[in-house]
Amino acid sequence: MNSHITQENMHSESNEFLSFFLGEEHYAIDIMTVKEIRGYETVTKIANAPSFIKGVINLRGDIVPIIDLRIKFSVGEATYTEFTIVIMLNVCDRIVGIVVDGVSDVIKLQDEDIRPPPEFGVAFDSKYLLGLASLEEHMVILVNIDSLISSDELGLFDNHATTKE
Amino acid sequence: MSIDMEQFHGVFFDESQEHLADMEQQLMALDLSEPDPEQLNSIFRAAHSIKGGSGIFGFDALTGLTHIMENLLDRARNNTIEMTTEIVDLLLETTDLLKVTLDNYRHQAEIEQSDIDEGISKLNCLMTSLDDSTTQNSSDSHHKGGNNQDDTGDIDGFGFFDDEPSDTNTAQIDSDGDDEDGFGFFEQPCATENELGNDENQGFGFFDTTSSETAPDSVAISDGAPDAAQTDDAGYGFFPENEHPKDDPSDNKKGYGFFEKLPAPSNKAKKTSTPKALKKSAAKSSTAKASVESSSIRVDTGKIDSLVNLIGELVITQSMLSQVSSDMPGEPNEKLQNAIAELTRNTREIQESVMSMRMLPMHFTFNRFPRVVRDLSSKLGKKVDLVIEGGNTEIDKGMIEKLVDPLTHLVRNSIDHGIEKTEDRLALGKAEMGTVILKAEQKGSSIIISIIDDGAGLNRERILAKAQENGMSVDTDMPDSDVWKLIFEAGFSTAEAVTDVSGRGVGMDVVRRNLEAIGGRIEIESSQGEGSSFNIHLPLTLAIVDGICVSVASQTFVVPLVNIIESVQPDPSQMKLISNEKLLWIRDQYWPLVKLHQTMQIEGAITEPSEAIVMLIESSNKRFGLLVDGLMGQQQVVIKSLEQNYRRVEGVAGATIMGDGQVALILDVESLANSVKANGMSKESTL
Numbered sequence: 068m069n070s071h072i073t074q075e076n077m078h079s080e081s082n083e084f085l086s087f088f089l090g091e092e093h094y095a096i097d098i099m100t101v102k103e104i105r106g107y108e109t110v111t112k113i114a115n116a117p118s119f120i121k122g123v124i125n126l127r128g129d130i131v132p133i134i135d136l137r138i139k140f141s142v143g144e145a146t147y148t149e150f151t152i153v154i155m156l157n158v159c160d161r162i163v164g165i166v167v168d169g170v171s172d173v174i175k176l177q178d179e180d181i182r183p184p185p186e187f188g189v190a191f192d193s194k195y196l197l198g199l200a201s202l203e204e205h206m207v208i209l210v211n212i213d214s215l216i217s218s219d220e221l222g223l224f225d226n227h228a229t230t231k232e
Numbered sequence: 233m234s235i236d237m238e239q240f241h242g243v244f245f246d247e248s249q250e251h252l253a254d255m256e257q258q259l260m261a262l263d264l265s266e267p268d269p270e271q272l273n274s275i276f277r278a279a280h281s282i283k284g285g286s287g288i289f290g291f292d293a294l295t296g297l298t299h300i301m302e303n304l305l306d307r308a309r310n311n312t313i314e315m316t317t318e319i320v321d322l323l324l325e326t327t328d329l330l331k332v333t334l335d336n337y338r339h340q341a342e343i344e345q346s347d348i349d350e351g352i353s354k355l356n357c358l359m360t361s362l363d364d365s366t367t368q369n370s371s372d373s374h375h376k377g378g379n380n381q382d383d384t385g386d387i388d389g390f391g392f393f394d395d396e397p398s399d400t401n402t403a404q405i406d407s408d409g410d411d412e413d414g415f416g417f418f419e420q421p422c423a424t425e426n427e428l429g430n431d432e433n434q435g436f437g438f439f440d441t442t443s444s445e446t447a448p449d450s451v452a453i454s455d456g457a458p459d460a461a462q463t464d465d466a467g468y469g470f471f472p473e474n475e476h477p478k479d480d481p482s483d484n485k486k487g488y489g490f491f492e493k494l495p496a497p498s499n500k501a502k503k504t505s506t507p508k509a510l511k512k513s514a515a516k517s518s519t520a521k522a523s524v525e526s527s528s529i530r531v532d533t534g535k536i537d538s539l540v541n542l543i544g545e546l547v548i549t550q551s552m553l554s555q556v557s558s559d560m561p562g563e564p565n566e567k568l569q570n571a572i573a574e575l576t577r578n579t580r581e582i583q584e585s586v587m588s589m590r591m592l593p594m595h596f597t598f599n600r601f602p603r604v605v606r607d608l609s610s611k612l613g614k615k616v617d618l619v620i621e622g623g624n625t626e627i628d629k630g631m632i633e634k635l636v637d638p639l640t641h642l643v644r645n646s647i648d649h650g651i652e653k654t655e656d657r658l659a660l661g662k663a664e665m666g667t668v669i670l671k672a673e674q675k676g677s678s679i680i681i682s683i684i685d686d687g688a689g690l691n692r693e694r695i696l697a698k699a700q701e702n703g704m705s706v707d708t709d710m711p712d713s714d715v716w717k718l719i720f721e722a723g724f725s726t727a728e729a730v731t732d733v734s735g736r737g738v739g740m741d742v743v744r745r746n747l748e749a750i751g752g753r754i755e756i757e758s759s760q761g762e763g764s765s766f767n768i769h770l771p772l773t774l775a776i777v778d779g780i781c782v783s784v785a786s787q788t789f790v791v792p793l794v795n796i797i798e799s800v801q802p803d804p805s806q807m808k809l810i811s812n813e814k815l816l817w818i819r820d821q822y823w824p825l826v827k828l829h830q831t832m833q834i835e836g837a838i839t840e841p842s843e844a845i846v847m848l849i850e851s852s853n854k855r856f857g858l859l860v861d862g863l864m865g866q867q868q869v870v871i872k873s874l875e876q877n878y879r880r881v882e883g884v885a886g887a888t889i890m891g892d893g894q895v896a897l898i899l900d901v902e903s904l905a906n907s908v909k910a911n912g913m914s915k916e917s918t919l
Contacts, residue, residue, distance in 0.1 A: 113884075131877050
């Protein structure tokens with residue numbers, strides 16, 4: 068319900084996206100969810116967490132979990148260098164960081180630029196997709212970051228906490 | 233716009249809640265034999281503020297109820313009615329109703345209009361019944377040989393000073409011609425002048441004020457005047473009024489001279505001085521109140537929390553700086569180090585004062601208990617005196633709210649189970665009045681809150697019998713302290729009969745759990761026939777925990793100090809094996825081992841206990857040894873929530889930020905023990 072509303076909002080109100088790379092692939096998220104962009108720093112590991120949750124870091128006093136999207140989507144190689152980027156997001160009243168290979172640009176998209184993803188043959192679960200867009204030669208995958216972050220699949224939130232929100 | 237209104241609503245609700253709490257407290261404290269006018273005023277003001285606020289926001293149910301309440305209180309403070317227990321009870325009842333209504337408005341729930349109507353009609357009934365008796369009373373006490381009309385005039389004149397002009401009254405006096413009425417007449421315009429805020433000197437010109445200000449209403453006066461003039465030789469008092477309805481101040485002076493001949497002014501001066509003085513004292517007290525209010529501001533706790541966070545960051549940055557500076561060679565370093573030392577001191581002071589912003593005196597919790605005790609003791613027919621000590625002890629705001637329920641339960645318990653019935657007390661040679669002491673004090677780095685009663689004390693035999701009945705393994709030779717702990721088990725009740733106060737056995741285990749949730753523990757002392765004492769130990773603040781930092785491979789963890797018995801490097805001979813799991817034999821006891829690297833899935837840690845460190849840990853009902861690589865020292869750490877952005881993690885109570893900016897996890901020994909038990913590594917019996 069909640070994610071549905073945000074999805075609609077995205078279509079109608081916001082058409083600016085931050086695009087980033089995971090390996091060779093070009094992804095983009097709603098720019099309004101982006102809090103800041105940082106370099107990768109040492110994380111504190113957390114027991115019993117899935118492999119794509121690297122751990123937590125201290126973001127000016129907040130304990131923030133870091134998710135490596137490359138591991139989650141199985142694209143690219145999860146290496147950590149001085150160029151590895153963490154995008155801090157404000158999603159569902161929470162702060163989370165996602166690890167990506169690089170940030171490329173802010174792109175403006177009209178509603179008509181966004182194509183629906185094919186109904187099958189895509190490994191990526193379409194409920195986390197807003198759509199696909201073409202940018203010159205590239206295909207840009209628009210991720211519905213709200214529903215991805217709050218999904219049970221990611222296990223980032225306690226179930227009761229998610230229902231509460 | 234609507235969002236703006238919501239903001240104001242929040243403030244109104246908060247304030248009204250405070251007003252209600254204040255009102256309740258003042259009502260409780262009111263000495264009925266000799267009510268303190270200041271207290272009555274303060275109660276009145278509280279009701280008035282709620283009425284005003286609710287009126288603005290259109291919370292009609294509140295407005296209606298407080299209006300009647302205000303009327304009643306107004307008369308109480310004007311001494312036209314006498315405060316009785318009956319009135320206080322009804323007022324307390326009304327504050328309860330107001331609280332419920334306020335909550336309903338706050339949560340946008342349905343308003344129980346029938347309850348409101350009932351509340352209003354109850355107040356109205358009381359007022360009417362008081363009216364009857366008041367008229368009676370006043371004619372007894374105020375009567376000075378005049379007729380009934382005089383009395384009404386007198387009372388109304390009195391009420392007049394509190395902003396209630398009455399035309400009928402004026403007319404009555406006009407039509408009456410004797411001296412006393414003339415005097416009454418003088419008194420009233422004075423009041424009008426008071427009301428209008430004119431300065432005192434002009435009081436002599438009051439006729440002018442009356443006639444010009446109340447001109448539309450004063451037809452009756454003018455009409456009545458000639459009649460009066462005919463019957464009274466002092467009739468000249470009325471003529472100027474007719475002659476100078478629109479006099480300017482210079483004419484007024486003339487008027488003043490004219491009236492000087494009257495004997496009345498002296499009378500009048502005496503009369504006016506009383507209300508004036510009253511007014512002044514009221515004004516003084518309200519300025520006193522205002523200054524108290526202006527010395528504090530209402531701040532969203534979220535803002536303070538973020539300030540605490542930022543200060544924490546500042547402390548970390550500062551320690552980073554000092555680390556960097558200590559690596560720097562040469563002369564500039566010395567200056568830098570001096571500056572950093574200064575910075576260190578400043579940041580520490582800032583941190584302390586920011587922390588203290590979260591602290592509130594225990595009064596905030598304790599103040600509700602006189603009411604609880606009053607209600608409960610009258611319900612149970614016991615005589616109980618509540619003594620509150622150490623209300624000024626400060627405690628973290630986060631804890632104060634969570635303390636209310638456990639404390640309420642314990643106080644109710646003390647009265648219901650502890651304090652004996654009056655006749656039993658007398659038979660035992662105790663004072664008729666039972667005493668419950670609610671005490672808070674700070675001891676070192678913890679706060680101790682005690683609920684002490686001089687009642688019957690816990691019944692050891694009955695607790696043991698009950699425990700056996702419930703199938704718990706008990707030993708009749710158990711020390712008292714272990715017996716008392718039994719009452720914290722779920723479903724445990726020693727009450728002979730289930731009352732609506734207690735006895736369902738859902739209480740004490742919840743009390744303990746609530747207290748543990750805020751890092752506290754509870755101890756019981758009790759002796760048969762002499763009373764019992766429940767002592768709650770709480771950390772000074774929720775936000776800081778004393779802990780020992782331990783290392784496991786490259787990771788750091790914090791173990792709360794309260795749970796640590798000691799740390800040892802075990803001798804290989806102390807290690808025993810049970811189905812291939814190691815047990816530690818120390819202090820005449822076998823300790824199951826929890827390997828932190830295993831539960832926290834850390835690679836590269838020391839696995840051999842005799843090469844590592846074992847911390848002996850005691851949680852509320854389990855003891856175990858925690859295997860870690862090494863100790864890094866004791867430290868106070870600021871607890872950060874892991875759940876805020878992530879989820880709960882088994883075995884972890886929260887996180888903190890170390891001096892190097894890294895995150896360290898704070899271990900939750902309770903759940904750590906549970907997770908181990910689930911893995912079948914522990915042979916600890918389940919409690």
